[in-house]
Amino acid sequence: MNKYNVAIVGVTGAVGQEFLKLIEERNFPFDNLKMLASKRSAGKKINFMGKEYTVEETTNDSFKDVKIALFAGGAASKMFAPAAVEAGAVVIDNSSSFRMDPNVPLVVPEVNPQAIARHKGIIANPNCSTIIMVMALKPLYDIAKIKRVVVSTYQAVSGAGREGMDELKNQVDEIVNNKPVNSNVLPVASLDKHYQIAFNLLPQIDVFKENLYTKEEMKMIDETMKIMEDSSMRITATTVRVPVYRSHAESVNVEFVDEVSVEAARAALSKFPGVKICDDPDNMIYPQPLNTSGKDDVEVGRIRKDYSIEHGLNFWVCGDQIRKGAALNALQIAEYIIKNS
Ligand SMILES: NC(=O)c1ccc[n+]([C@@H]2O[C@H](COP(=O)([O-])OP(=O)(O)OC[C@H]3O[C@@H](n4cnc5c(N)ncnc54)[C@H](OP(=O)(O)O)[C@@H]3O)[C@@H](O)[C@H]2O)c1
Known part of the structure:
Protein backbone atom coordinates (compact mmCIF):
# COMPACT_ATOMS: atom_id res chain seq x y z
CA MET A 1 0.00 0.00 0.00
CA ASN A 2 1.24 3.49 -0.84
CA LYS A 3 2.15 5.69 2.08
CA TYR A 4 1.76 9.46 2.17
CA ASN A 5 3.66 12.32 3.73
CA VAL A 6 1.19 14.02 6.05
CA ALA A 7 1.30 17.35 7.90
CA ILE A 8 -1.02 18.27 10.76
CA VAL A 9 -1.32 22.00 11.37
CA GLY A 10 -2.60 22.65 14.91
CA VAL A 11 -1.41 19.29 16.20
CA THR A 12 -1.37 20.53 19.81
CA GLY A 13 -5.06 21.51 19.78
CA ALA A 14 -8.24 19.54 20.47
CA VAL A 15 -8.77 18.55 16.82
CA GLY A 16 -5.04 18.04 16.15
CA GLN A 17 -4.75 15.59 19.03
CA GLU A 18 -7.80 13.70 17.75
CA PHE A 19 -6.13 13.43 14.33
CA LEU A 20 -3.27 11.56 16.00
CA LYS A 21 -5.62 9.14 17.77
CA LEU A 22 -7.54 8.47 14.56
CA ILE A 23 -4.43 8.04 12.38
CA GLU A 24 -3.30 5.29 14.75
CA GLU A 25 -6.77 3.73 15.21
CA ARG A 26 -7.56 3.65 11.51
CA ASN A 27 -4.09 2.58 10.46
CA PHE A 28 -3.89 5.59 8.16
CA PRO A 29 -1.09 4.98 5.60
CA PHE A 30 1.34 7.78 6.53
CA ASP A 31 5.03 7.87 5.77
CA ASN A 32 6.56 11.06 7.15
CA LEU A 33 4.43 12.97 9.62
CA LYS A 34 4.99 16.68 10.23
CA MET A 35 3.63 18.05 13.45
CA LEU A 36 2.96 21.76 13.07
CA ALA A 37 1.50 24.41 15.37
CA SER A 38 2.22 28.04 16.22
CA LYS A 39 5.50 29.51 17.41
CA ARG A 40 4.25 28.99 20.99
CA SER A 41 4.51 25.19 20.67
CA ALA A 42 7.65 24.96 18.54
CA GLY A 43 10.11 22.51 20.11
CA LYS A 44 7.44 20.66 22.12
CA LYS A 45 7.88 16.85 22.00
CA ILE A 46 5.02 14.50 21.17
CA ASN A 47 5.33 10.72 21.44
CA PHE A 48 3.28 9.03 18.77
CA MET A 49 3.23 5.36 17.78
CA GLY A 50 6.59 4.68 19.38
CA LYS A 51 8.41 7.67 17.93
CA GLU A 52 9.23 11.09 19.33
CA TYR A 53 8.22 14.03 17.15
CA THR A 54 9.16 17.67 17.58
CA VAL A 55 6.46 20.24 16.94
CA GLU A 56 7.52 22.86 14.42
CA GLU A 57 6.28 26.38 13.87
CA THR A 58 4.09 26.51 10.74
CA THR A 59 5.56 28.61 7.95
CA ASN A 60 5.06 28.81 4.20
CA ASP A 61 8.04 26.44 3.87
CA SER A 62 6.55 23.70 6.05
CA PHE A 63 4.92 21.73 3.24
CA LYS A 64 7.79 20.50 1.02
CA ASP A 65 7.01 16.91 -0.10
CA VAL A 66 3.77 16.89 1.94
CA LYS A 67 0.92 15.15 0.08
CA ILE A 68 -1.90 15.56 2.61
CA ALA A 69 -2.09 18.63 4.85
CA LEU A 70 -4.67 18.35 7.62
CA PHE A 71 -5.41 21.85 8.91
CA ALA A 72 -6.79 22.35 12.45
CA GLY A 73 -5.12 25.61 13.37
CA GLY A 74 -7.95 28.14 13.06
CA ALA A 75 -6.62 31.29 11.42
CA ALA A 76 -3.54 29.36 10.25
CA SER A 77 -5.62 28.02 7.34
CA LYS A 78 -5.93 31.39 5.63
CA MET A 79 -2.26 32.10 6.31
CA PHE A 80 -0.73 28.79 5.14
CA ALA A 81 -3.20 26.71 3.09
CA PRO A 82 -2.27 28.46 -0.18
CA ALA A 83 1.44 27.65 0.42
CA ALA A 84 0.57 24.01 1.12
CA VAL A 85 -1.38 23.77 -2.15
CA GLU A 86 1.47 25.51 -3.98
CA ALA A 87 3.85 22.86 -2.62
CA GLY A 88 1.63 20.13 -4.08
CA ALA A 89 -0.39 19.05 -1.04
CA VAL A 90 -4.11 18.47 -0.86
CA VAL A 91 -5.37 20.59 2.03
CA ILE A 92 -8.26 19.32 4.15
CA ASP A 93 -9.31 22.24 6.27
CA ASN A 94 -11.28 22.33 9.51
CA SER A 95 -11.62 26.10 9.68
CA SER A 96 -14.44 28.15 8.17
CA SER A 97 -12.02 30.09 5.92
CA PHE A 98 -12.88 28.43 2.61
CA ARG A 99 -16.18 26.64 3.23
CA MET A 100 -18.40 28.91 1.18
CA ASP A 101 -15.83 29.48 -1.60
CA PRO A 102 -17.50 28.16 -4.78
CA ASN A 103 -14.15 26.62 -5.82
CA VAL A 104 -13.83 24.64 -2.61
CA PRO A 105 -15.86 21.46 -2.07
CA LEU A 106 -17.54 21.25 1.34
CA VAL A 107 -17.68 17.57 2.11
CA VAL A 108 -19.19 14.98 4.39
CA PRO A 109 -18.04 11.74 2.72
CA GLU A 110 -21.24 9.79 3.49
CA VAL A 111 -23.37 12.65 2.14
CA ASN A 112 -21.68 14.26 -0.88
CA PRO A 113 -18.51 12.35 -1.81
CA GLN A 114 -19.08 13.34 -5.45
CA ALA A 115 -17.94 16.88 -4.54
CA ILE A 116 -14.41 15.73 -3.66
CA ALA A 117 -13.43 15.26 -7.33
CA ARG A 118 -14.04 18.98 -7.96
CA HIS A 119 -11.28 20.13 -5.62
CA LYS A 120 -8.52 22.45 -6.75
CA GLY A 121 -6.20 21.79 -3.83
CA ILE A 122 -8.42 22.64 -0.86
CA ILE A 123 -11.33 20.64 0.53
CA ALA A 124 -13.29 22.10 3.43
CA ASN A 125 -14.66 20.17 6.36
CA PRO A 126 -18.03 21.65 7.33
CA ASN A 127 -18.88 23.18 10.68
CA CYS A 128 -19.20 20.50 13.37
CA SER A 129 -22.91 21.02 14.12
CA ILE A 322 -14.15 16.56 17.64
CA ARG A 323 -14.40 13.19 15.83
CA LYS A 324 -17.17 13.13 13.21
CA GLY A 325 -17.56 16.92 13.48
CA ALA A 326 -13.88 17.51 12.70
CA ALA A 327 -10.92 15.07 12.67
CA LEU A 328 -12.75 11.90 11.61
CA ASN A 329 -14.62 13.61 8.79
CA ALA A 330 -11.35 15.13 7.51
CA LEU A 331 -9.52 11.83 7.69
CA GLN A 332 -12.38 10.08 5.87
CA ILE A 333 -11.96 12.65 3.08
CA ALA A 334 -8.24 11.85 2.94
CA GLU A 335 -9.00 8.11 2.85
CA TYR A 336 -11.49 8.67 0.02
CA ILE A 337 -8.84 10.56 -1.98
CA ILE A 338 -6.28 7.80 -1.41
CA LYS A 339 -8.77 5.10 -2.42
CA ASN A 340 -9.79 6.95 -5.57
CA SER A 341 -6.40 8.24 -6.71
N1 LIG B 1 -13.03 21.80 18.68
C1 LIG B 1 -13.99 21.40 17.85
O1 LIG B 1 -14.95 20.73 18.25
C2 LIG B 1 -13.94 21.75 16.39
C3 LIG B 1 -14.88 21.16 15.55
C4 LIG B 1 -14.87 21.48 14.18
C5 LIG B 1 -13.93 22.37 13.70
N2 LIG B 1 -13.04 22.94 14.56
C6 LIG B 1 -12.06 23.86 13.98
O2 LIG B 1 -10.79 23.23 14.03
C7 LIG B 1 -9.78 24.23 14.22
C8 LIG B 1 -8.98 23.87 15.47
O3 LIG B 1 -9.86 23.87 16.58
P1 LIG B 1 -9.44 23.30 18.01
O4 LIG B 1 -10.72 23.18 18.76
O5 LIG B 1 -8.56 22.14 17.89
O6 LIG B 1 -8.64 24.54 18.60
P2 LIG B 1 -7.58 24.58 19.80
O7 LIG B 1 -7.75 23.43 20.71
O8 LIG B 1 -7.69 25.95 20.35
O9 LIG B 1 -6.18 24.42 19.05
C9 LIG B 1 -5.74 25.36 18.12
C10 LIG B 1 -4.50 24.84 17.42
O10 LIG B 1 -4.14 25.76 16.40
C11 LIG B 1 -2.77 26.07 16.55
N3 LIG B 1 -2.51 27.41 16.02
C12 LIG B 1 -3.00 28.58 16.45
N4 LIG B 1 -2.49 29.61 15.72
C13 LIG B 1 -1.66 29.05 14.80
C14 LIG B 1 -0.82 29.57 13.79
N5 LIG B 1 -0.73 30.87 13.55
N6 LIG B 1 -0.12 28.70 13.05
C15 LIG B 1 -0.18 27.38 13.26
N7 LIG B 1 -0.95 26.82 14.23
C16 LIG B 1 -1.67 27.65 14.98
C17 LIG B 1 -2.53 25.96 18.02
O11 LIG B 1 -1.16 25.83 18.28
P3 LIG B 1 -0.47 26.30 19.67
O12 LIG B 1 -0.55 25.10 20.58
O13 LIG B 1 0.93 26.56 19.24
O14 LIG B 1 -1.18 27.47 20.18
C18 LIG B 1 -3.30 24.69 18.33
O15 LIG B 1 -2.56 23.56 17.94
C19 LIG B 1 -10.51 25.56 14.29
O16 LIG B 1 -10.55 26.15 13.01
C20 LIG B 1 -11.90 25.16 14.72
O17 LIG B 1 -12.88 26.09 14.34
C21 LIG B 1 -13.01 22.65 15.88
Missing part, protein backbone atom coordinates in the same frame (compact mmCIF):
# COMPACT_ATOMS: atom_id res chain seq x y z
CA THR A 130 -23.63 21.05 10.39
CA ILE A 131 -21.87 17.70 9.87
CA ILE A 132 -23.81 16.06 12.70
CA MET A 133 -27.13 17.39 11.36
CA VAL A 134 -26.61 16.50 7.69
CA MET A 135 -25.63 12.95 8.63
CA ALA A 136 -29.23 12.55 9.81
CA LEU A 137 -30.87 14.73 7.13
CA LYS A 138 -29.36 13.02 4.09
CA PRO A 139 -30.98 9.55 4.50
CA LEU A 140 -34.33 11.27 5.14
CA TYR A 141 -33.90 13.58 2.14
CA ASP A 142 -33.29 10.49 -0.02
CA ILE A 143 -36.82 9.24 0.73
CA ALA A 144 -38.65 12.60 0.64
CA LYS A 145 -37.54 16.10 -0.32
CA ILE A 146 -37.06 18.34 2.68
CA LYS A 147 -38.92 21.66 2.66
CA ARG A 148 -37.81 23.17 5.94
CA VAL A 149 -35.54 22.46 8.93
CA VAL A 150 -35.69 24.07 12.38
CA VAL A 151 -32.67 23.18 14.51
CA SER A 152 -31.61 24.08 18.05
CA THR A 153 -28.16 22.97 19.17
CA TYR A 154 -26.70 22.08 22.55
CA GLN A 155 -22.96 22.43 21.91
CA ALA A 156 -20.17 21.16 24.13
CA VAL A 157 -17.42 23.45 25.45
CA SER A 158 -14.73 21.52 23.56
CA GLY A 159 -16.22 23.07 20.43
CA ALA A 160 -14.28 26.12 21.62
CA GLY A 161 -11.06 24.09 21.68
CA ARG A 162 -8.69 23.31 24.52
CA GLU A 163 -9.38 26.61 26.27
CA GLY A 164 -13.16 25.97 26.27
CA MET A 165 -12.62 22.68 28.11
CA ASP A 166 -10.20 24.28 30.59
CA GLU A 167 -12.72 27.07 31.26
CA LEU A 168 -15.51 24.64 32.28
CA LYS A 169 -13.16 22.55 34.42
CA ASN A 170 -11.69 25.59 36.17
CA GLN A 171 -15.12 27.09 36.84
CA VAL A 172 -16.46 23.84 38.30
CA ASP A 173 -13.36 23.62 40.55
CA GLU A 174 -13.87 27.23 41.64
CA ILE A 175 -17.55 26.65 42.42
CA VAL A 176 -17.05 23.45 44.45
CA ASN A 177 -14.22 25.15 46.37
CA ASN A 178 -16.36 28.26 47.10
CA LYS A 179 -14.00 30.51 45.16
CA PRO A 180 -14.94 33.43 42.87
CA VAL A 181 -15.68 32.21 39.35
CA ASN A 182 -13.44 33.49 36.55
CA SER A 183 -14.84 33.70 33.02
CA ASN A 184 -12.25 34.36 30.29
CA VAL A 185 -13.21 32.35 27.21
CA LEU A 186 -16.92 31.96 26.44
CA PRO A 187 -18.99 32.79 24.53
CA VAL A 188 -16.18 34.08 22.25
CA ALA A 189 -12.56 34.15 23.45
CA SER A 190 -11.57 37.13 21.30
CA LEU A 191 -14.32 39.41 22.69
CA ASP A 192 -13.89 41.54 25.83
CA LYS A 193 -17.01 40.30 27.58
CA HIS A 194 -17.26 36.75 28.98
CA TYR A 195 -19.89 34.75 30.85
CA GLN A 196 -19.84 31.74 33.16
CA ILE A 197 -20.63 28.46 31.39
CA ALA A 198 -20.61 26.15 34.44
CA PHE A 199 -24.27 25.55 35.47
CA ASN A 200 -25.37 27.95 32.74
CA LEU A 201 -26.34 28.11 29.04
CA LEU A 202 -25.11 30.68 26.55
CA PRO A 203 -27.27 31.29 23.46
CA GLN A 204 -24.29 32.71 21.58
CA ILE A 205 -21.69 30.76 19.62
CA ASP A 206 -19.38 32.98 17.58
CA VAL A 207 -20.17 36.66 16.96
CA PHE A 208 -23.50 38.22 15.96
CA LYS A 209 -24.19 39.23 12.39
CA GLU A 210 -26.27 42.16 11.21
CA ASN A 211 -29.31 39.90 10.73
CA LEU A 212 -29.23 39.10 14.49
CA TYR A 213 -28.15 35.50 13.90
CA THR A 214 -24.76 34.34 15.15
CA LYS A 215 -22.10 33.30 12.65
CA GLU A 216 -22.47 29.70 13.91
CA GLU A 217 -26.18 29.77 13.09
CA MET A 218 -25.56 31.14 9.61
CA LYS A 219 -22.88 28.48 9.03
CA MET A 220 -25.45 25.76 9.75
CA ILE A 221 -27.90 27.37 7.32
CA ASP A 222 -25.55 28.18 4.43
CA GLU A 223 -23.35 25.09 4.69
CA THR A 224 -26.30 22.66 4.83
CA MET A 225 -27.66 24.04 1.54
CA LYS A 226 -24.21 23.77 -0.08
CA ILE A 227 -23.58 20.18 1.10
CA MET A 228 -27.09 18.99 0.20
CA GLU A 229 -26.89 20.88 -3.12
CA ASP A 230 -30.37 22.31 -2.51
CA SER A 231 -30.71 26.06 -2.12
CA SER A 232 -34.51 25.79 -1.94
CA MET A 233 -34.36 24.16 1.50
CA ARG A 234 -35.50 26.58 4.24
CA ILE A 235 -33.41 26.31 7.42
CA THR A 236 -33.38 28.22 10.68
CA ALA A 237 -31.06 27.62 13.62
CA THR A 238 -30.47 28.59 17.25
CA THR A 239 -27.05 27.54 18.56
CA VAL A 240 -26.42 27.26 22.30
CA ARG A 241 -23.28 26.47 24.33
CA VAL A 242 -23.97 24.04 27.18
CA PRO A 243 -21.79 22.92 30.11
CA VAL A 244 -20.96 19.55 28.55
CA TYR A 245 -17.32 18.64 27.81
CA ARG A 246 -17.72 16.80 24.56
CA SER A 247 -20.32 15.85 21.88
CA HIS A 248 -22.88 18.20 20.45
CA ALA A 249 -26.61 17.48 20.62
CA GLU A 250 -29.29 18.92 18.36
CA SER A 251 -33.08 19.02 18.38
CA VAL A 252 -34.16 18.90 14.74
CA ASN A 253 -37.61 19.51 13.25
CA VAL A 254 -38.01 18.59 9.59
CA GLU A 255 -40.88 19.39 7.25
CA PHE A 256 -41.06 17.20 4.14
CA VAL A 257 -42.85 17.71 0.83
CA ASP A 258 -44.41 14.22 1.19
CA GLU A 259 -45.33 12.03 4.11
CA VAL A 260 -42.47 10.23 5.92
CA SER A 261 -43.57 7.77 8.61
CA VAL A 262 -41.53 7.22 11.75
CA GLU A 263 -40.94 3.64 10.57
CA ALA A 264 -39.66 4.78 7.14
CA ALA A 265 -37.38 7.34 8.79
CA ARG A 266 -35.96 4.72 11.15
CA ALA A 267 -35.38 2.30 8.28
CA ALA A 268 -33.57 4.94 6.19
CA LEU A 269 -31.46 6.18 9.10
CA SER A 270 -30.48 2.71 10.26
CA LYS A 271 -29.11 1.82 6.82
CA PHE A 272 -27.00 4.98 6.52
CA PRO A 273 -23.26 4.52 7.21
CA GLY A 274 -22.07 6.44 10.26
CA VAL A 275 -25.57 6.76 11.76
CA LYS A 276 -26.83 4.64 14.63
CA ILE A 277 -30.43 4.56 15.79
CA CYS A 278 -30.63 4.92 19.54
CA ASP A 279 -34.36 5.16 20.11
CA ASP A 280 -36.28 3.02 22.57
CA PRO A 281 -38.53 5.21 24.72
CA ASP A 282 -39.98 2.21 26.60
CA ASN A 283 -36.52 1.54 27.96
CA MET A 284 -35.48 5.21 28.19
CA ILE A 285 -32.91 4.80 25.42
CA TYR A 286 -31.94 7.95 23.55
CA PRO A 287 -28.71 9.64 22.40
CA GLN A 288 -26.70 11.39 25.10
CA PRO A 289 -23.43 13.34 24.75
CA LEU A 290 -21.73 11.18 27.37
CA ASN A 291 -22.47 8.09 25.29
CA THR A 292 -21.38 9.46 21.91
CA SER A 293 -18.10 10.94 23.20
CA GLY A 294 -15.12 9.18 21.68
CA LYS A 295 -17.38 7.33 19.22
CA ASP A 296 -17.46 7.61 15.44
CA ASP A 297 -21.21 7.20 14.87
CA VAL A 298 -23.77 9.96 15.03
CA GLU A 299 -26.72 8.71 17.11
CA VAL A 300 -30.35 9.56 16.35
CA GLY A 301 -33.31 9.07 18.65
CA ARG A 302 -36.61 10.56 19.91
CA ILE A 303 -37.90 10.13 16.35
CA ARG A 304 -41.56 11.16 16.33
CA LYS A 305 -44.18 12.85 14.23
CA ASP A 306 -44.61 16.59 14.38
CA TYR A 307 -48.42 16.79 14.63
CA SER A 308 -48.42 20.57 14.18
CA ILE A 309 -47.69 20.34 10.42
CA GLU A 310 -48.76 18.08 7.56
CA HIS A 311 -45.54 16.15 6.88
CA GLY A 312 -43.19 16.66 9.79
CA LEU A 313 -40.79 14.75 12.02
CA ASN A 314 -38.85 15.64 15.13
CA PHE A 315 -35.67 13.92 16.23
CA TRP A 316 -32.70 14.34 18.54
CA VAL A 317 -29.16 13.76 17.29
CA CYS A 318 -25.84 13.55 19.16
CA GLY A 319 -22.33 13.21 17.79
CA ASP A 320 -18.75 13.68 18.90
CA GLN A 321 -17.93 17.00 17.28
